[in-house]
Amino acid sequence: MAEERIQKILSKAGLGARRKCEALITEGRVTVNGVTVSALGSKADPETEEIAVDGKRVKTVSSNARHIIMFNKPEKCITSASDSRGRPLVMDYFKDYPVRLFPVGRLDFDTEGLLLLTNDGNYAQEITHPKHKVFKTYEAVVAGIPSEETLEKLRVGIMLEDGPTAPAIVRSTGITRDRQRTTRRRDKPLPEVDAAVIHISIREGRKRQVRRMFLAVGHRVIRLRRIAIGKLKLGELKIGKWKVLTEREAELAKQTD
Ligand code: URA
Secondary structure (H helix, E strand, O other), rough: OOOEEEEHHHHHOOOHHHHHHHHHHHOOOOOEOOOOOOOOOOOOOOOOOEEEEOEEEEOOOOOOOOOOOEEEOOOOOEEOOOOOOOOOEEEHOOOOOOOOOOOOOOOOOOOOOEEEOOOOOHHHHHOOOOOOOOOOOEEEEEOOOOOHHHHHHHHHOOEEOOOOOOOOEEEEEEEEEEEOOOOHHHOOOOEEEEEEEEEEOOOOOOOOOHHHHHOOOOOOEEEEEEEEEOEEEOOOOOOOEEEEEHHHHHHHOOOOO
């Protein structure tokens, strides 16, 4: 196998985006066969040489292939790598996967739907960084029926505590009945209320952004599901299941128009 730039090898092994891996090198934390390599642009052969960060051997991916997985995340599981409260982790579903993966962005504990996982830091960056402007589309079931005027406010942008939201694509797809969630497990279930099903596409990825946007216009989100990233749709993939994407499918996630 041919030599490759070390930052690329590290990024493919799941140590983060290319920039972050470059910093690991310049900080002198990377060794190749026990020798510190701190010059950017240095190359190594991931098949035959031992690459380590902070003295810990990096599990390099044996083929040059990048892995991109589409997962239908269930509610009540967390995207972070660990949880002090012992809650189920997304990564529990990938314990036996041969390559070390990491989630592309995050979804809240209570949010279900499309989550990508990859071993390619650059791919992750292209999907998540706001400068690439990839739309993420959510199906939100919200308490009450928002007026057209309210939906227009969300489209144009509203003020949240951390600043104004960028323009969004918002469309009501129907009316239903649903039960608002209680926050404490011991509470009695709340009665059913009229609810609206809204599709909302946003380009930013601020914390609990969709929930906060609806709350700011007076509608609590009852359920939230991500149904698309760019032009990649969740489709019929069952909750808790995943599939490896082809290169073509992976590219769809980057397309916005
Ligand atoms: N917006 C939210 O409020 N939650 C998510 O999980 C994703 C987007």
